[in-house]
Amino acid sequence: QVQLVQSGAEVKRPGTSEKLSCKASGYIFSGYYMHWLRQAPGQGLEWIGSVNPNTGDTSISHHFHDRVTLTWDTPIRTAYMELERLTSDDSAIYYCARGYFRWFDFWGPGTLVTVSS
Amino acid sequence: DIQMTQSPSSLSASVGDRVTITCRASQTIGRYLNWYQQRPGTSPNLLIYSASSLQSGVPSRFSASGSGTEFTLTINSLQPEDFATYYCQQSNTYPYTFGPGTKVEIK
Numbered sequence: 001q002v003q004l005v006q007s008g009a010e011v012k013r014p015g016t017s018e019k020l021s022c023k024a025s026g027y028i029f030s031g032y033y034m035h036w037l038r039q040a041p042g043q044g045l046e047w048i049g050s051v052n053p054n055t056g057d058t059s060i061s062h063h064f065h066d067r068v069t070l071t072w073d074t075p076i077r078t079a080y081m082e083l084e085r086l087t088s089d090d091s092a093i094y095y096c097a098r099g100y101f102r103w104f105d106f107w108g109p110g111t112l113v114t115v116s117s
Numbered sequence: 118d119i120q121m122t123q124s125p126s127s128l129s130a131s132v133g134d135r136v137t138i139t140c141r142a143s144q145t146i147g148r149y150l151n152w153y154q155q156r157p158g159t160s161p162n163l164l165i166y167s168a169s170s171l172q173s174g175v176p177s178r179f180s181a182s183g184s185g186t187e188f189t190l191t192i193n194s195l196q197p198e199d200f201a202t203y204y205c206q207q208s209n210t211y212p213y214t215f216g217p218g219t220k221v222e223i224k
Contacts (some may be wrong), residue, residue, distance in 0.1 A: 033215040035213075045153075045161065045204055047213040061212035095160060102208035105172070107160035 004096050004108035008017030011114045012086050020111050021083040022096030028088040029077040030054040036070065036081045038092040039110075046092075050099055051079060086115045119143050119207050123216035127160055129224040138219045140188045140205035149209035150188045155218075156201045164203075165190065195221070205217045 007021040020033065036048040049060035051070040060071045069082040079096060094111045097104035120143035140150065153161040163172045165181040168188060178193040192199055193198050193203035200223050203218040 038201070044217050045206070045215040047215070051206040059211050064210065101166075102149055103163055103206075104153075104161070105163050105166075110160055111184075 002098065002106045004078045004098065004106060006094075006096060006108040008070050008112070009112040011116060012078050012113055014087055016085045016086055018040060018082055018086060018090075019077075020094055020096075020113070022079045022081075022108050024077045024079070024098070027098070030074050033098055034070075034072065034079040035097045035104055036068075036079075037097060038096045039095070039105075040089075041091040043092075044067055048081065048094075053079070086113075091115045118119055118212055119146060119210055119214050121205055121207055121214050121216040123203075123205060123219050124194070126217065127217060127220040127222060129222045130195050131224045132195055132197060134224075136192045136221060137197075138190045138203055138205075138221075142182075142188075142207055142209075144188045145185045146207045146209035148184050149207055150183065151206045151208060152179075152190050153204045153206065154199075154201045155204065156198075161204065163177050192221075197223075 004038045005023045012018050029058045030053045035050040038046050040078045051058045058111045060068050072079045082108050090113050096108040098106040122141045125135050150168045152165040154164050155161040161165050169181050181190045199217045202218045202220045204218050
């Protein structure tokens with residue numbers, strides 16, 4: 001069965017960076033896009049970007065384009081998202097989600113990131 | 118960016134009720150519209166893709182329709198496990214965007 005396991009909760013200082021991981025199992029990792037999204041406390045969902053592990057194509061929302069780096073390691077079926085220059089506005093639950101055509105069919109449990117001085 | 122709106126923002130309903138949620142896009146998105154359910158403390162769960170296709174494993178009481186800029190999600194005979202927040206999401210154009218959500222509460 002498809003599973004996405006995300007790294008644990010983090011507390012970060014403003015101005016620093018975070019690098020989150022998402023380990024996939026139960027499907028061919030390189031056959032599907034991996035998307036990253038986030039949800040601030042009590043708020044809605046925001047798409048951050050996506051990566052195609054097969055082609056290397058990445059797409060990142062212009063809201064994040066200069067702060068986000070998406071990488072992956074196919075042999076260990078893991079995707080990574082690094083977000084730089086953190087502010088309190090970046091405090092949120094970060095999700096990875098498998099992209100199937102143009103929708104997200106499996107989601108990870110999320111990683112809570114708290115940015116606080 | 119394509120802006121997505123939903124109405125109502127919340128509603129109260131009873132078990133057995135029929136509920137309809139509307140989602141509108143700021144520009145035409147064809148049928149590139151998906152619906153997700155999110156229960157408190159959990160990740161979103163795909164219900165409907167491509168405007169009206171039911172995701173595998175989702176109960177048939179969920180249905181959806183629409184194209185262009187206006188879409189609806191209907192829940193027939195609301196069940197206790199359906200009390201949650203529902204989001205629409207457009208996948209016509211990057212950046213993908215979501216509606217603000219509709220919270221379905223118990224009356």
